[in-house]
Amino acid sequence: MASIQRTSPANDQRENGRQHVFDAIRQAGRIARIDIARETQVSPATVTAITSELLSAGLIEEITPEGDRTGAKRGRPRVALKVRGAAHLIAGIKISDRSATVILVDFEGQTVGEYDHELPGPVMSAEEIVDLVMRALAGACAAAGRHVREISGVGLGLAGLIDATRNFVHWSPSLDQRNVELGRMLSDAMPVPFYMDNDANLVAKAEQLFGEARNVSDFIVITIEQGVGMGIVIDGKIYRGERGCGAEFGHTKVQLDGALCRCGQRGCLEAYVGDYALLREANIRGSAQPEDDLSALYARAKAGDAMARSIFDRAGRMFAMGLANVINIFDPSLVILSGEQMTFDFLYGSDVLDRVKSSVVQVDAPLPEIRVHKWGDLMWAKGAAACAMEGVSELTIRNLGADAA
Amino acid sequence: MASIQRTSPANDQRENGRQHVFDAIRQAGRIARIDIARETQVSPATVTAITSELLSAGLIEEITPEGDRTGAKRGRPRVALKVRGAAHLIAGIKISDRSATVILVDFEGQTVGEYDHELPGPVMSAEEIVDLVMRALAGACAAAGRHVREISGVGLGLAGLIDATRNFVHWSPSLDQRNVELGRMLSDAMPVPFYMDNDANLVAKAEQLFGEARNVSDFIVITIEQGVGMGIVIDGKIYRGERGCGAEFGHTKVQLDGALCRCGQRGCLEAYVGDYALLREANIRGSAQPEDDLSALYARAKAGDAMARSIFDRAGRMFAMGLANVINIFDPSLVILSGEQMTFDFLYGSDVLDRVKSSVVQVDAPLPEIRVHKWGDLMWAKGAAACAMEGVSELTIRNLGADAA
DNA sequence: ATCATTTAATTTGATCTTTGAAAAAAATAG
DNA sequence: CTATTTTTTTCAAAGATCAAATTAAATGAT
Numbered sequence: 001m002a003s004i005q006r007t008s009p010a011n012d013q014r015e016n017g018r019q020h021v022f023d024a025i026r027q028a029g030r031i032a033r034i035d036i037a038r039e040t041q042v043s044p045a046t047v048t049a050i051t052s053e054l055l056s057a058g059l060i061e062e063i064t065p066e067g068d069r070t071g072a073k074r075g076r077p078r079v080a081l082k083v084r085g086a087a088h089l090i091a092g093i094k095i096s097d098r099s100a101t102v103i104l105v106d107f108e109g110q111t112v113g114e115y116d117h118e119l120p121g122p123v124m125s126a127e128e129i130v131d132l133v134m135r136a137l138a139g140a141c142a143a144a145g146r147h148v149r150e151i152s153g154v155g156l157g158l159a160g161l162i163d164a165t166r167n168f169v170h171w172s173p174s175l176d177q178r179n180v181e182l183g184r185m186l187s188d189a190m191p192v193p194f195y196m197d198n199d200a201n202l203v204a205k206a207e208q209l210f211g212e213a214r215n216v217s218d219f220i221v222i223t224i225e226q227g228v229g230m231g232i233v234i235d236g237k238i239y240r241g242e243r244g245c246g247a248e249f250g251h252t253k254v255q256l257d258g259a260l261c262r263c264g265q266r267g268c269l270e271a272y273v274g275d276y277a278l279l280r281e282a283n284i285r286g287s288a289q290p291e292d293d294l295s296a297l298y299a300r301a302k303a304g305d306a307m308a309r310s311i312f313d314r315a316g317r318m319f320a321m322g323l324a325n326v327i328n329i330f331d332p333s334l335v336i337l338s339g340e341q342m343t344f345d346f347l348y349g350s351d352v353l354d355r356v357k358s359s360v361v362q363v364d365a366p367l368p369e370i371r372v373h374k375w376g377d378l379m380w381a382k383g384a385a386a387c388a389m390e391g392v393s394e395l396t397i398r399n400l401g402a403d404a405a
Numbered sequence: 406m407a408s409i410q411r412t413s414p415a416n417d418q419r420e421n422g423r424q425h426v427f428d429a430i431r432q433a434g435r436i437a438r439i440d441i442a443r444e445t446q447v448s449p450a451t452v453t454a455i456t457s458e459l460l461s462a463g464l465i466e467e468i469t470p471e472g473d474r475t476g477a478k479r480g481r482p483r484v485a486l487k488v489r490g491a492a493h494l495i496a497g498i499k500i501s502d503r504s505a506t507v508i509l510v511d512f513e514g515q516t517v518g519e520y521d522h523e524l525p526g527p528v529m530s531a532e533e534i535v536d537l538v539m540r541a542l543a544g545a546c547a548a549a550g551r552h553v554r555e556i557s558g559v560g561l562g563l564a565g566l567i568d569a570t571r572n573f574v575h576w577s578p579s580l581d582q583r584n585v586e587l588g589r590m591l592s593d594a595m596p597v598p599f600y601m602d603n604d605a606n607l608v609a610k611a612e613q614l615f616g617e618a619r620n621v622s623d624f625i626v627i628t629i630e631q632g633v634g635m636g637i638v639i640d641g642k643i644y645r646g647e648r649g650c651g652a653e654f655g656h657t658k659v660q661l662d663g664a665l666c667r668c669g670q671r672g673c674l675e676a677y678v679g680d681y682a683l684l685r686e687a688n689i690r691g692s693a694q695p696e697d698d699l700s701a702l703y704a705r706a707k708a709g710d711a712m713a714r715s716i717f718d719r720a721g722r723m724f725a726m727g728l729a730n731v732i733n734i735f736d737p738s739l740v741i742l743s744g745e746q747m748t749f750d751f752l753y754g755s756d757v758l759d760r761v762k763s764s765v766v767q768v769d770a771p772l773p774e775i776r777v778h779k780w781g782d783l784m785w786a787k788g789a790a791a792c793a794m795e796g797v798s799e800l801t802i803r804n805l806g807a808d809a810a
Numbered sequence: 811a812t813c814a815t816t817t818a819a820t821t822t823g824a825t826c827t828t829t830g831a832a833a834a835a836a837a838t839a840g
Numbered sequence: 841c842t843a844t845t846t847t848t849t850t851c852a853a854a855g856a857t858c859a860a861a862t863t864a865a866a867t868g869a870t
Binding site for chain 2: 013218230232234235239240241242247248249251252253254255256263264265267317318321324325326328329330331332333358359361362368
């Protein structure tokens with residue numbers, strides 16, 4: 001097995017090069033050595049050296065040249081390289097309040113299998129979560145005709161305040177206790193690297209690796225699930241504040257002494273756009289029977305019900321204000337609004353986006369691009385898989401040097 | 406003279422090492438080689454090699470050992486190294502609406518001279534600014550008994566939207582035109598590197614090099630002058646969004662469709678806490694003669710005038726809300742509130758800080774530290790000098806390799 | 811067919827850096 | 841005066857990167 005120890009001094013430099021080259025290959029999908037050299041600013045000689053290492057380690061593979069021959073008409077044809085999917089099997093799991101969704105992907109990011117595991121209840125003990133994860137992984141593997149032992153890394157997505165650097169759960173709505181060393185417990189139950197993070201960062205990773213933010217080094221992702229989440233990527237890395245719990249977009253205040261939030265404070269954005277906030281308003285306004293179905297409320301708004309429409313309107317205005325604040329602070333080049341169906345209609349609509357644009361500081365430079373990305377319900381699990389994939393890549397490449405000895 | 410060309414491949418690595426070591430020395434003030442090795446994770450052998458280069462280049466110097474002998478009782482005594490102040494003379498200039506303040510510092514950051522230059526008027530043409538800078542530098546040098554030609558770098562602070570990476574002024578209240586290549590014009594007038602930035606980033610640099618944020622890699626600085634500014638430091642570097650004009654804290658919205666801001670939008674924080682916002686309120690409220698002196702208004706508030714007090718109260722509440730939002734988004738380890746006298750009393754008071762703390766998402770981890778830093782009126786110029794100092798250091802060290810050839 | 815041409819990839823030799831280990835230097839304790 | 845301790849420097853070994861030269865693999869032209 002590979003060891004973590006530092007082997008030789010210059011090995012450090014080489015590891016860096018390997019990481020660079022591998023990233024370039026993953027980003028490009030398929031790319032010839034000469035183009036890697038151009039992109040990474042590394043000499044062709046070194047690219048040859050590094051790719052040959054990666055090839056013999058089985059992490060990448062050559063593509064048998066097809067009849068494309070783009071560009072050049074003469075000369076030795078370039079042979080493209082790509083990540084070798086079979087090199088690793090990666091799992092991503094997202095635990096929501098109803099179920100655990102698992103996705104299996106290969107090292108290229110191709111989906112190998114999906115699986116959904118019902119939850120006994122929305123809140124569990126740490127031991128139950130560990131057990132659940134193990135059974136979900138087993139189920140997913142069985143369904144895909146793979147074996148659990150083939151998995152080389154697992155990403156886990158949880159709502160709440162997660163410290164991803166320590167695989168530590170400050171708090172999660174799925175857990176019945178605070179401050180859990182969940183990462184350690186999982187590693188004890190299954191000897192593969194685990195990677196945990198909160199929902200929004202998950203989606204940020206997914207956008208970066210598979211989605212709208214490929215080749216973008218600074219961007220922001222906003223997601224809406226139960227609450228409102230934000231993922232910040234600066235310089236290619238997820239930014240996670242000091243205590244590992246930054247980007248609490250949902251709890252930025254949009255109104256002085258405003259509506260009561262479930263966090264106990266007043267005026268949080270979430271207290272205006274969250275599910276419970278919308279339903280609360282609908283109920284207060286004197287409807288005969290208590291409203292508890294958001295889609296029904298939404299249907300009424302669409303049908304023209306003034307009261308229902310007003311509820312969604314205010315949510316949209318507040319959301320626009322919060323988002324504009326984030327843009328004013330970060331001035332990112334790209335903002336991605338990720339979400340599922342309904343979110344789009346009432347929060348990601350053009351009227352809201354227009355409002356955002358008119359609330360951003362104006363300069364003689366184009367406004368940041370706001371892109372809307374409609375994912376399927378596997379978005380979260382895919383993000384978890386993306387995190388694990390990144391982690392496994394880094395680990396494998398680091399260990400290449402040590403193993404060579 | 407030194408050239409910018411890349412010399413050898415591995416030179417890159419060496420430059421990195423030099424930069425690291427030099428930073429360690431500057432940060433520590435005085436430090437022995439063995440401790441540099443410990444801190445930078447570089448071997449003692451390499452530290453010796455690098456420091457000997459820096460020594461012979463005159464950038465650092467050995468300190469004649471004094472009778473301290475901290476710690477160890479036997480063995481060869483460590484000789485401390487420090488930055489050699491005489492290596493460079495650096496100037497920092499801040500242009501406000503009334504005057505241009507110049508500070509001269511040596512390479513250690515020690516103040517060598519100060520100088521204040523009256524402005525003909527608050528708004529000038531680009532040519533007038535260039536001229537003004539030249540005359541201010543000359544004046545400062547004359548007063549300090551130095552020659553302008555000794556200066557190796559100049560930092561310039563301006564209010565407005567500045568793109569520091571290109572030394573480009575999108576807009577500044579001091580300039581009568583937009584989109585000015587001020588950096589190029591200055592370089593044409595005087596052949597030294599110029600470094601420009603907006604006020605808040607300036608102060609952030611000053612805090613990082615000379616102030617409260619030494620050895621802190623992630624922090625936020627809030628400053629109040631005419632408007633409200635923010636500087637963000639992530640991973641030791643100033644964060645400047647995509648268009649080079651992020652961190653527009655003053656124009657984050659704290660009220661939906663709120664008070665009119667001079668930027669033309671509604672609800673900006675600045676429209677509640679800026680000088681003009683406070684005076685505007687005071688005047689609207691039916692006082693006999695128009696109020697145009699903020700300190701008079703403030704005195705009335707302190708004396709118990711309910712109306713005046715209410716004005717400052719609201720400003721404080723809005724400020725707290727905006728600051729809490731920033732903290733919720735960034736989760737920084739340190740927030741520094743930098744400013745001059747009056748700001749403290751009504752915005753940086755304990756009641757406002759308490760309000761901030763109670764609006765931040767609560768976790769089982771200590772809240773970010775909020776430190777208040779009262780600078781003299783040289784704060785801005787010092788920040789400009791800090792920027793220049795950093796730039797000159799980097800440049801000098803980069804050129805070491807080239808010059809050696 | 812064969813050869814010149816073109817482009818991609820690999821090999822080779824030189825240059826540099828970093829580092830561990832050994833040596834030297836500079837002090838104190840006994 | 842010698843042994844010990846700690847810091848600094850020297851030295852040789854181990855790699856890494858790159859420019860230049862070479863090889864490989866195609867197409868066009870004659």
